[in-house]
Amino acid sequence: MAESSVFDLKAQYAQYGEYHSNPVNIVSHQIFVPSILWSSFGFLYLTGPLFPTPVAVHNFFASTFGLDVTMNAGVIALVLYAGYYFMLDPIAAFLFLPIEVTLFATSNYVMSTSPNGLAIVAAVYVTSWVVQVAGHYVFEKRAPALLDNLLQAFAMAPFFVFLELLFMLGYRPELQKEVHAQVTQRVQAFRAKQKLQ
Incomplete structure (x- = not known):
C-alpha cells in the first residue's frame, strides 16, 4: 500500500x-512504550543544558515536580513529539x-537525584526493548x-498506544472503526504475502 x-x-x-x-502485544506496548520514552528522556538528560531555562518553565517544574529542569535534548524531543501529535x-x-511531561520530568x-540514575534508566530501557521485540516475534509473528x-x-x-487506550474509553469511535479496518486489511495483505513466500 502507498504510504x-x-x-x-x-x-x-x-x-x-x-x-x-x-x-497481548498491544498491552505489552501500552506498558513498555512509555517505559522506553521515559528512559529515552533519561538518556537525553545526559546532554546537559543546551540553552538557558526560561523562568516560566523553571517555575513550573520546580513547583510541580520539585525539579530544577535544564533545557537538555529531552526538552527538544518533548517539544517535537508534542508538536507532531498536535x-x-x-x-x-x-x-x-x-x-x-510527567515522563520527562520523572526521568530527569x-x-x-539518584546516584544509580543511569543504571536505572538503562535497565528500564533494555528490559522494555527486550519485551517489545519478543512480543513481535511471539505474538505478531513478524518483525x-x-x-x-x-x-x-x-x-x-507513544501516540499509538495512547490512542489505543483512548479508543478503549470510547474516543472517536468512527475513527477507531476506520483505522482498525485499515489495520485489518494491512495485516491480511501481509499474511497473504507470507503464504506466497
Missing part, C-alpha cells in the same frame, strides 16, 4: 498498527501532553515496525 503524509493520522495509525494487531490529533495530543528527576521504518516507529509508538 501517505506523515501528518495523516489515519495513514500513520494504520501503517504502525499493522505491526500491532495482537491484543498536528495529528489536537484533542488526543492535549490529553497526552501531561503524560509526556531520577537522573538528577517490529522499526525494522521497516525506524523514524515512523519512534515517532508514532
